[in-house]
Amino acid sequence: MRKSKALLFEMSRPGRQGYSLPSLDVPEKPLDELLPKKAQRNEPLGLPELSENEIIRHYTELSTRNFGVDTGFYPLGSCTMKYNPKVNEDVAVLPGFAFMHPCQPLETVQGALELLYNMEQGLKELTAMDRFTLQPAAGAHGELTGLMVIQAYHRHRGDHKRNKVLIPLSAHGTNPATVSMAGYEVVQIPSDDRGLVDLEALKEAVDETTAALMLTNPSTLGLFEEEIIPMAKAVHEAGGLLYYDGANLNAIMGYARPGDMGFDVVHLNIHKTFSTPHGGGGPGGGPVGVKERLIPFLPVPLVDKKKNQYYLDYDLPESIGKVHSFYGNFGVAVKAYTYMCMMGAEGLKQASTDAVINANYLMSLLKKTYLLPYDRICKHEFVLSARPQMKKGAGAGDIAKALLDRGFHPPTVYFPLIVEEALMVEPTDTEAKETLDAFAEVMGQIAKDIDQDAEKVAHGPYNTVVGRLDEVRAARNPVMRWEKKVD
Amino acid sequence: MGGKHYLPLTDEDRRQMLAVIGVKSVDDLFSDIPSEVRLQRELDLPPALAESEAIEHLNSLASKNKHFHNCVSFMGAGVYDHFIPSIIKHVTGRSEFYTSYTPYQPEISQGVLQAIFEYQTMICQLTGMDVSNASMYDGGTAVAEGAVMGCGSTRRSKALVSRSVSPFYREVLSNYFNSRGLDLEEIPIVDGHTDLSELEKLLGEDVASVVLQQPNFFGLVEDMDGVADMVHNHKAVLIVSADPLSLPLLQSPADYGADIVVGEGQGLGVPASFGGPLLGIMAARSKFVRQMPGRIAGETVDGEGNRGFVLTLQTREQHIRREKAASNICSNEALVALGAAVYLAALGPQGMREVAEQCLQKAAYTLEKITALEGFEVVFPGNIFKEFAVKIPGKPAELNKKLLEKNILGGVDLAPFYPELENTMLFAVTEKRTREEIDALVRELEGWK
Incomplete structure (x- = not known):
């Protein structure tokens, strides 16, 4: 199931092309006449060579390795991931x-x-x-x-x-x-x-x-x-x-x-x-x-x-x-x-109303299983703390990874800084009650999983196209571009 | 009520949800807003439109504008009418890409992360730099942030910017510097090119960076021979704003010693969109990476050794470093960068070279034809890439008016930016212009005045 996706550069074959241009219709002058030799490029461009259909399949596959609002619920606090009208x-x-x-x-x-x-x-x-x-x-x-x-x-x-x-x-x-x-x-x-x-x-x-x-x-x-x-x-x-x-x-x-x-x-x-x-x-x-x-x-x-x-x-x-x-x-x-x-005046106000109803409703459901440090009426988002779960061995970041396995985008984690093990949840106005119910149920399930086997939760996700990625390694030994392997 | 089709809650849902929350009414959810600041009336906005009405309204606004599809454009100055292959919108239109946020959760964001990694690689290939970020807002902000980066890495507080750098970029740069309390000085131009002997005089131990543009705002190819040595002798940093479409033909910035390469990437398949969204390019030698603003995708592995990509070196960034961050940038132009990567992949090395060559040949042809006309003169001697300044026998606004009657978008008037360049216009000729269109322009110019 799990696999890496080849890079465009690794798919490249000399001689393939993904474009067509009309032929030059003005009298052509020798390049050296228009640009002095020393101003001209010396090295090859090093771009991939691919046909259009290969490029489309590449990006289509990449798109399937990506989660958007159109894929599912995206309660990323502070980011207001509401529906993007077509x-x-x-x-x-x-x-x-x-x-x-x-x-x-x-x-x-x-x-x-x-x-x-x-x-x-x-x-x-x-x-x-x-x-x-x-x-x-x-x-x-x-x-x-x-x-x-x-x-x-x-x-x-x-x-x-x-x-x-x-x-x-x-x-x-x-x-x-x-x-x-x-x-x-x-x-x-x-x-x-x-x-x-x-x-x-x-x-x-x-x-x-x-x-x-x-x-x-x-x-x-x-x-x-x-x-x-x-x-x-x-x-x-x-x-x-x-x-x-x-x-x-x-x-x-x-x-x-x-x-x-x-x-x-x-x-x-x-x-x-x-x-x-x-x-x-x-x-x-x-x-x-x-x-x-x-x-x-x-x-x-x-x-x-x-x-x-x-x-x-x-x-x-x-x-x-x-x-x-x-x-x-x-x-x-x-x-x-x-x-x-x-939206008009009424629609915009209703969007705010529904954002606030959704947030308070989801908060009411989630505060049964997660710590709610500031338990009062909220506006469009609220912040939970996974401190109790962390004590058992799986914190906010692990809960986020567990959500990936269940088809949800996680809330914002570890922000704001004033809440330990913060989970910042913003359901937005464009989500249905059933979606919030399903999310709350999964969050409850994850809390139970942590009670039973926190170690397992701490090593997720399990169903994603790649497993938990090593961010420390990426920062310690940064590889920020592809380079041709020299045999 | 407007927007109902985006709001799934029904009245019955709301009733049930309020009951679960434990409040009587919606008003109770807003009772924390003090009455002094509560809006005591409804918002005064135009009535909501149905989707068909909205489309009609927007169509009617759009139809009042002229554009590249009903006019032939010779406008440039940083934004160009290059050909945009169909494939780009089909990739950027995939909603898994465009409806996603910044890829904070890498395991479900491999699509965007890998696309950024590939984009970064392509920008490095074009510029010869070691590292590229995931994009800046536009060319102007990329220049400004590049110069700020120069100050950060040298711990000096002054930048020298050539007067041949786009005035649009210089305005943004000067604003950023003024706000931050950094010094900016202009390098004069001679015959449209950066005056290198003046540059030499201006360099000193307080200078952090020198900002040049290649090709410069007048479309001229600057002589970069020895410039980097001159700048480096004073331990300053050479920042070059480059047109990526010129790079298949022109010496790469790394080759002539640039340290930081910035620029406007609109030519890489990005619609002009009345000047935004554009694409700010930002690349540098690896020793500058810690001062680099913005997102950077990096390669890593998962527990099983599968390759994957994450946002990396985040300790440069605002969400981690707060007031000590390299920049405040958070949102960038990721989807535009994705489109640019598709453009570069589709064109490949051969296509990029052909586009650049056609720009070069067609601009040269146009310049020759125009300056053969009586009253039209070339302003600056030198080599051009795809645009050039021409002295015309009258007011640019009047000429543009006449051209517009023939559905030609003429040149950009240079006088507002360079008062000494009265009756001077900047024309751009991309690979998209045909000989017929160019000849039609020349016919309109002939005998004007």
């Missing part, structure tokens, strides 16, 4: 979207600009922000853009002593990494015993060096930060700004808006909340929205409208500049916009 894929490849050059004259891109404009209006309403840029290509890219905007705002006011950004311990890893990229120092704020940001600790940490507080609400524990108003007040009074990591906006659409909570800057993950596929790692999209006073610092260009003509506005003298070569992942925006059109 119509989105179809419209994004319309030639009028997919085959446009970013430098085309404005009169030839009116439909694209109208789409971006409409999308911005929708995002503003959903978040209570005043302007958006769709330039950031991913969530982390949005974070960096947002911090750059905050930095430009402080610098513009001559406020140069603000060199720290506060983040809760439960934050996504991208938050502290982004803070460093923007040249700021990280100040970590602990959580209280309810799993929420410790308000007193926050109040103590804010001062005239605070540039911003970065916060996800609901948090990575899936809990709504109930004290958001006093938190916002504390940061604002010290002259800092509030940054909203929108990774979890999918829990509260139509219920609450970051702009109404006091946030000054938000980024959204359109590959999470707005159903665009994650592509095995990307492309995503990370639009950034800001309140009025920060608009002057947004990246250029912004999309605007004058007398029913859409245009790209570069006239933003205080702008941070650009964060992407062009306008961001337009093709991803087309999919997200289509989703928003089809």
Whole structure:
């Protein structure tokens, strides 16, 4: 059953080809006349030589060795692996979207600009922000853009002593990494015993060096930060700004808006909340929205409208500049916009409602067998601890591998860091009750298996195309490319 | 209500589930949101559309745009109308690939992981580098992160960037550097090429890296002879932004001594999509791997010795290292990289060479024809690959307007980026342009003004 799959390079046979090109129809000049010898390539290209049908079979087989949302339940916490509607894929490849050059004259891109404009209006309403840029290509890219905007705002006011950004311990890893990229120092704020940001600790940490507080609400524990108003007040009074990591906006659409909570800057993950596929790692999209006073610092260009003509506005003298070569992942925006059109206000709110019902329901089922460190109403996700199972010999990572054997994608493991042996479960809005029931049953079964033979569970998975892979070996002796074996 | 076909819970399901949770109503599940921040009205968004209505709406938006299928494009500047073989969308359209997340669970993600490993290998073959990552967002962010990497590996804080590097990339680079408090200085150009004698003067012990582009933004082939030695003599790092489609013909960056190769991979079968999603290429010599941003797939084995692939060297990454990570990048352009790998596999060494040769020949033919016209002059002497700058007898916007009447997407106006280059346009000619299309362009230019 188990086997490795040959690499394209190992399948290669000299002389095979998977393409056809028309013959050159302009008069051909000698190569040396067009390119000096010393500028020419000396070594062979070393690419594989294959026919088209071999390539298709190769990738078809690879696809069967891969698990997606279309394969099955994918409760990967924080990643919002909801269903990716098929119509989105179809419209994004319309030639009028997919085959446009970013430098085309404005009169030839009116439909694209109208789409971006409409999308911005929708995002503003959903978040209570005043302007958006769709330039950031991913969530982390949005974070960096947002911090750059905050930095430009402080610098513009001559406020140069603000060199720290506060983040809760439960934050996504991208938050502290982004803070460093923007040249700021990280100040970590602990959580209280309810799993929420410790308000007193926050109040103590804010001062005239605070540039911003970065916060996800609901948090990575899936809990709504109930004290958001006093938190916002504390940061604002010290002259800092509030940054909203929108990774979890999918829990509260139509219920609450970051702009109404006091946030000054938000980024959204359109590959999470707005159903665009994650592509095995990307492309995503990370639009950034800001309140009025920060608009002057947004990246250029912004999309605007004058007398029913859409245009790209570069006239933003205080702008941070650009964060992407062009306008961001337009093709991803087309999919997200289509989703928003089809859901409407009621549908988006229902998506949040169902995400929260599904999470609380699954939490109710699972807390019978797994430790639930913060036992309260959650939003779109919740975090279990496999500490009791670990004591018996199989922890969160082993439970994840056991789930692979039973046809489920595991939850996120070992994150957030504030929960030992964490299992972070996000069922999303697009799953049926029967799926959650089946998952809970399997999770119960795995807990029983650990009671009976933890050793066996600790050595899984058993039914996958390869067994548990040695990640330590991969890191110690990194092999990051294929190389031709010399006989 | 909109979107019902994506929401499987029925009213009866919800009732049962609320009972199991132990709450009376949905409202109880949102009672943790303080009333001051609760939205007290419904969202004000356009009414939901049915699938057929959504398709019609999106079709009508798309139909307002011109594109490569109803126009003949000579636009370049980093994004090109190269031919895209059908096979690519059939591979990237397999939903086991496109509906998966970053491959954190390798045993059920061998498809994506092996595809990335193969992609990395192909990028290494093209560039001559030892290691490639799984992709960056685009050429601009790849250049910026490459320069940040140069600072990290040399523990110096200044980069020198040639003015012949794409202004789109330089804007992103300058933004990244400004935010992080790093210094950036421009290397002047002479006749469209990097001024190497000026570069020599600018180099010093504070310089971490030198960023060049090959072919450069004007389509010119830079003379790389001796550049790496000059840079290395000052213990700085040579970063080159390369067009992967030029590499079958041009000397490989490893061959002329580059340390880090970045670039835009859109030409590798990626739809232009109004400038995104694109494909940021990032490759380097092995000694830089610890500073490299982003995902890297690596080979390993399972307990029985079967070969498999995992994400490796993750201690560089944000989810492990947090504020000490090499970069904050998490999502990348994995599916685009998959498509690029399919492109490279389909074209193979022979096809890649043919594409590059056709670009070279057709661009040369076009340049010769255009500059033979009265009033049109070549701006920079030198060797080109697939694009070139031309001085025209009038305003680029006006010429483009005239060309558009014939469904030709003309060139890119250079004045917004290089104020000294008034009435100058950058034309790109890919392998896809036919002699007939090129001659039609030339006919339109003839006698203009």
